[in-house]
Amino acid sequence: TFTQGVTASWLDDGGRLLYLLGQDGVLGMFDLADPAHPVGLGTVGGMGTVIQSAAASPDGRTLLASDLGVPSLWAVGARPPEATRLARLPRHDGPLNTAVFSPDGRLLALGWQDGTTEVWDVTDRSHPRRQAVLAPAGRPAVLSAAFSPEGHTLATGTDDAQARLWDLTDPTHPYQTAGLSGHGGAVRAVVFSPDGGSLATGSTDRSVVLWDVADRAAPVRTAVFTGHRNLIRAVGFSPDG
Structure with a gap:
């Protein structure tokens, strides 16, 4: 209970x-x-x-919880x-909206209301080390985040109706590879397909957009799913894609 x-x-x-x-x-x-x-x-x-957001490591044995x-x-x-x-990790002026572990459990991404996304090395769970801070122009609130299956790309969704792809091949020197503009409202959900070639984004505009992101620098919108009667908070792929 x-x-x-x-x-x-x-x-x-x-x-x-x-x-x-x-x-x-x-x-x-x-x-x-x-x-x-x-x-x-x-x-x-x-x-x-009051636990506002949480994320579990891939093995389920480590939890990030924001109180x-x-x-x-x-x-x-x-x-x-x-x-x-x-x-304990440092707090910000606003709430932590989203958190996600990389598939190998070594990295942790935190998306904050103040428009920053932090990337942490949590290989040593007791002594996490901040690797980088991602802050796009305008610093829109970060509402969702997801790692690609190989762990080298991070997708973020923000309240300016955008999604962004970041290259984390070197977590200490990340850079944005693309911006995805296809919604009329905040992007509350992002998820990669199991093969990493597609990205789905869900929004407060009640739509889901499917993107071909095989070329991380040039995403292509391939489908739009409409008909939802409320905003989209979560999106998922089946294991076989």
Whole structure:
């Protein structure tokens, strides 16, 4: 039971353990050995007062949770349920809107309301190191972010109706490769296809745009999906694309 709703949910890398993080800072864990009959493993609290955003590492064992704008890295375990704070990251003047780990779990991108995107090396979970700060002209609020499958490209969606592609081959010297203009409202969702050749963007204009991003410097809009009756907050691809 969560008193303020659920902020994030994710599976461990084996797909057997389900984690639910409540806005009240309570972490719940479930065994899905029989998906039709989940077994509760218990809860652990104390992870914050109001969790505004969160992201889990690919193996599901490290969590980034932002409590009232203060992001922390946590180690989570399920037998018994436990959560151990590993590090606190600096806060900004505004809230943290989005966070995402790279596919190999070594990088962490944080998108802030003040228009900056931070890239952190979290190889050493207890001693994260900031690698770069991305700040496009005008510094529109960063609302969504996603790494490409190989981890060398970061896509961000912002409240100026734009999506942007950033080259992170060298995380200490990132650069923007392209801007994607295809929406009439803020871009609240971005996601790469499993092969990395396509990007889907979802917006408050109630549309989803599909892009061919095989050439990172010259994205091509290939389809627009309309008919939604409300804004788009999340978009996903099936595992086979």
